Amino acid sequence: MELSESVQKGLRRLADPAAFDAARFAALVEAAFAGVTRPGSEALLDHPELKHADQALVKLCHAAAATVILEAAKQNADRSTISSCLEEFKFDAGRTDLFCDSYQKHKKAVENLLAGIGGSPPHITDVSWRLEYCIKNGYVHKVNQPSYLISFNVQSGVSGGSPSEVNFNCTTEQLQDLVGKMKDAAKSLEKAAQS
Amino acid sequence: MEEVDRILIHSLRQAGTDVGDEVESIKQFSSELIVEAVVRCLRAIDPALGNGLSPSLPPGMSARFRLGMSLAQACQDLGYKGEIGYQTFLYSNEPEIRSLLMFLVEKLPRESSEASDQPAGKSVLLQKAIAAQIKAQLALPWLPPNCRLPLHSKQQSPGPCHNFYSQPLCVPYSARVAQKKQSKEVIEYYRDFLAPVTTQPSQPMSVPASLLEHHASELSATQEWESEWNSQGLLSRLTPEEYRSRKRARLQKRIVEQLRAAAQNRPDSQATQRSSSDLAELLQSFSGAMAGGEVLSKGTRFTHTEKFTFTQEPEKAAQQMAAAASSLPTSRQSEEELQAQQQAELSDVQQQLQQLSIQMEEVGGEMRRLTVSISQMSDELKQRELSNAEKEDTVRIKKQTIDLLPDAENNLVKLQNLVEASAKRVVHLASQWEKHRAPLIEEHRRLKELCSNREIESSRMLSEIKNLHDKIRQSADEAKKKEELYKQLTTEYEHMPKDVSRSAYTLRILEIVGNIKKQKEEITKILSDTKELQKEINGLTGKLDRTFAVTDELVFKDAKKEESVRKSYKYLAALHENCTQLIQTIEDTGTIMREVRDLEEQIESENSKKTVTNLEKILEDYKAIRQENMVLAAKMKEA
Numbered sequence: 001m002e003l004s005e006s007v008q009k010g011l012r013r014l015a016d017p018a019a020f021d022a023a024r025f026a027a028l029v030e031a032a033f034a035g036v037t038r039p040g041s042e043a044l045l046d047h048p049e050l051k052h053a054d055q056a057l058v059k060l061c062h063a064a065a066a067t068v069i070l071e072a073a074k075q076n077a078d079r080s081t082i083s084s085c086l087e088e089f090k091f092d093a094g095r096t097d098l099f100c101d102s103y104q105k106h107k108k109a110v111e112n113l114l115a116g117i118g119g120s121p122p123h124i125t126d127v128s129w130r131l132e133y134c135i136k137n138g139y140v141h142k143v144n145q146p147s148y149l150i151s152f153n154v155q156s157g158v159s160g161g162s163p164s165e166v167n168f169n170c171t172t173e174q175l176q177d178l179v180g181k182m183k184d185a186a187k188s189l190e191k192a193a194q195s
Numbered sequence: 196m197e198e199v200d201r202i203l204i205h206s207l208r209q210a211g212t213d214v215g216d217e218v219e220s221i222k223q224f225s226s227e228l229i230v231e232a233v234v235r236c237l238r239a240i241d242p243a244l245g246n247g248l249s250p251s252l253p254p255g256m257s258a259r260f261r262l263g264m265s266l267a268q269a270c271q272d273l274g275y276k277g278e279i280g281y282q283t284f285l286y287s288n289e290p291e292i293r294s295l296l297m298f299l300v301e302k303l304p305r306e307s308s309e310a311s312d313q314p315a316g317k318s319v320l321l322q323k324a325i326a327a328q329i330k331a332q333l334a335l336p337w338l339p340p341n342c343r344l345p346l347h348s349k350q351q352s353p354g355p356c357h358n359f360y361s362q363p364l365c366v367p368y369s370a371r372v373a374q375k376k377q378s379k380e381v382i383e384y385y386r387d388f389l390a391p392v393t394t395q396p397s398q399p400m401s402v403p404a405s406l407l408e409h410h411a412s413e414l415s416a417t418q419e420w421e422s423e424w425n426s427q428g429l430l431s432r433l434t435p436e437e438y439r440s441r442k443r444a445r446l447q448k449r450i451v452e453q454l455r456a457a458a459q460n461r462p463d464s465q466a467t468q469r470s471s472s473d474l475a476e477l478l479q480s481f482s483g484a485m486a487g488g489e490v491l492s493k494g495t496r497f498t499h500t501e502k503f504t505f506t507q508e509p510e511k512a513a514q515q516m517a518a519a520a521s522s523l524p525t526s527r528q529s530e531e532e533l534q535a536q537q538q539a540e541l542s543d544v545q546q547q548l549q550q551l552s553i554q555m556e557e558v559g560g561e562m563r564r565l566t567v568s569i570s571q572m573s574d575e576l577k578q579r580e581l582s583n584a585e586k587e588d589t590v591r592i593k594k595q596t597i598d599l600l601p602d603a604e605n606n607l608v609k610l611q612n613l614v615e616a617s618a619k620r621v622v623h624l625a626s627q628w629e630k631h632r633a634p635l636i637e638e639h640r641r642l643k644e645l646c647s648n649r650e651i652e653s654s655r656m657l658s659e660i661k662n663l664h665d666k667i668r669q670s671a672d673e674a675k676k677k678e679e680l681y682k683q684l685t686t687e688y689e690h691m692p693k694d695v696s697r698s699a700y701t702l703r704i705l706e707i708v709g710n711i712k713k714q715k716e717e718i719t720k721i722l723s724d725t726k727e728l729q730k731e732i733n734g735l736t737g738k739l740d741r742t743f744a745v746t747d748e749l750v751f752k753d754a755k756k757e758e759s760v761r762k763s764y765k766y767l768a769a770l771h772e773n774c775t776q777l778i779q780t781i782e783d784t785g786t787i788m789r790e791v792r793d794l795e796e797q798i799e800s801e802n803s804k805k806t807v808t809n810l811e812k813i814l815e816d817y818k819a820i821r822q823e824n825m826v827l828a829a830k831m832k833e834a
Binding site: 002003004005006007031035036054055056057059060062063066067070071074113114116117118119125126189190192193194 | 325326329330333339357358359364366367382385386387389391392393394400402403404406407409410413414417
């Protein structure tokens with residue numbers, strides 16, 4: 001895990017028992033995780049333990065800890081990676097364990113947060129269809145062809161998961177084509193899972 | 196043999212042969228299976244060789260024969276030394292097939308062991324991870340959306356998404372600003388007013404994005420700087436700070452020059468007046484950052500225009516504001532009125548603009564004129580001052596000469612003496628100077644040499660440093676790679692099926708080795724026994740011969756004297772002969788027994804070769820070929 005200079009500086013200060021004693025360290029780590037998982041919440045650093053410390057230092061270390069948390073989640077780092085990374089900055093065993101425990105506890109939330117970045121096409125959640133049989137139309141006297149009215153219920157990710165509908169009309173061949181393509185897609189997905 | 200067969204079948208399955216579960220030994224292999232196994236192995240060993248062969252036996256007899264021939268040829272090409280031909284495949288016998296398959300399995304490439312030495316690429320790892328994830332998601336049963344628990348909903352529906360918006364963040368003691376440069380106010384700001392990073396972005400959603408972006412940009416900046424420092428900075432022999440400041444100065448100079456060139460290209464046109472003043476401001480700010488506006492100290496025109504526009508601008512802005520304010524409440528009036536008003540405003544403003552520009556031009560012209568005259572005046576002043584000084588000098592000299600005139604001769608002598616003394620002094624000084632000069636020049640040369648030596652030394656050191664840097668980077672890379680490999684291998688090892696077969700195999704091998712040792716011991720024991728027996732036999736024969744010879748002689752001697760002893764001599768000879776015959780017979784029996792055993796073994800091996808069935812098969816095949824030939828001939832005739 002590569003870390004930038006300011007993060008390294010923050011971690012080094014964070015590991016320093018003179019700057020952060022155990023209680024203060026725990027409070028700061030808690031605040032960092034809270035800041036990442038519940039962004040925007042005010043009064044993050046208002047913990048009584050942190051109030052008496054140098055605020056600039058607290059902010060620096062908070063930024064460093066938050067960055068480490070996000071980077072670790074981004075790279076799907078396991079416990080050993082994080083602890084070896086923290087030991088480089090002279091974290092003692094207790095602090096490393098504390099950090100890793102909190103990381104394990106919050107990992108799912110952070111991952112979900114990161115997974116939420118980016119768009120995805122809407123998901124089909126349900127489908128309903130109707131067969132329509134056209135006997136004749138305005139131009140041709142005798143058509144006698146079936147056609148399908150299909151309606152997909154979709155759930156789009158961007159708008160916060162509100163369900164909507166996609167409606168279309170297709171002939172038998174088109175429907176067969178669609179089904180074939182879907183089968184192909186499912187097959188290739190299975191193939192991808194096996195490789 | 197079962198052990199060997201099991202290993203062989205396992206290897207064949209790995210090579211892609213479809214060996215059924217019920218097949219447990221080579222004995223049960225059918226011709227089809229043998230052909231398939233051999234072809235798969237050939238393909239795995241040498242794709243070019245194996246791809247021309249089909250893994251299934253063709254129905255036609257002649258085609259089968261051809262396939263057998265080509266398979267045998269391919270095996271021989273690979274270096275199989277045993278006897279091989281089409282019959283090996285079509286009319287198989289167990290030992291031959293076993294030795295052939297053992298040869299092929301040994302030749303199989305050991306991909307797995309080689310591949311694991313190299314760390315898999317990142318993309319491969321990523322693909323594996325993706326595949327695992329997809330597999331896990333496919334394994335989940337599909338639930339209708341209404342039945343989903345929040346636990347599932349993450350995996351089966353996208354969840355709320357948002358785009359990657361990042362905002363610049365401010366971190367105390369950022370790497371870009373050296374700590375000593377921070378002023379008290381900045382530190383105070385950091386301490387009292389700066390919000391923690393996670394509350395800085397305006398939207399909570401963009402916090403992770405902003406943090407990641409901030410971190411990545413810092414990282415890349417460091418990397419860029421490092422690469423530049425290693426490639427160019429080290430060679431410049433400056434400290435990092437010096438190098439940075441010099442680079443900044445160079446850049447600023449270039450920007451300033453570029454901007455000035457662009458601004459001076461159109462000095463008088465109306466349109467560029469504003470932009471040039473902007474540029475002037477820009478230049479000013481740049482040079483301000485450089486400490487001291489020395490670069491622009493001569494740019495009088497810019498500063499003038501700047502002042503000019505500065506005084507104008509607030510007025511203009513106020514006018515515009517007023518116009519905008521007046522237009523706001525009337526925005527609901529009809530469009531024509533609005534347009535007319537706008538027209539009027541426009542013309543008004545244009546007029547104003549024209550007036551202003553005319554004024555500006557006038558003032559500019561005046562200014563230029565005045566500057567020119569000022570410079571002219573100063574030039575004139577300088578010239579006048581110069582001529583004045585000259586004249587004063589001449590006046591002084593003339594005055595002195597006039598003072599000397601009354602006592603001309605004395606003064607002349609005095610002056611000559613003075614001149615001579617000065618000449619002498621000059622010569623003396625010159626010689627002294629020469630004296631001083633020589634050691635100084637020497638010293639200078641020495642120092643120069645020293646300097647060049649140092650330079651060479653330092654460049655050597657520089658190259659060494661560079662090498663060291665490279666080495667450090669390489670080792671770090673290697674270490675990282677190794678670490679990754681180690682991690683990957685450990686995970687692979689954890690994922691590996693902990694099959695017992697390996698340990699079972701080793702146990703078995705050890706057992707076999709023990710057995711072989713025991714057998715060897717036994718064999719040596721038997722051998723020594725045999726040797727002993729042979730020795731005993733030899734000794735006994737020798738003894739017998741000797742005893743017989745002695746007895747023979749004694750009896751022969753006695754026989755000459757006595758008739759009865761002659762008879763006993765005869766008996767003795769007969770006895771000896773009979774005994775020899777007996778021994779001979781016993782030996783013959785032994786050889787015959789051995790032969791019998793050999794023959795029995797041969798019979799057994801022949802039996803195991805399934806000769807009869809194979810012959811029957813050959814006969815059938817022969818018939819089939821004849822039939823095929825007949826059919827072909829008939830077709831020929833028909834055609």
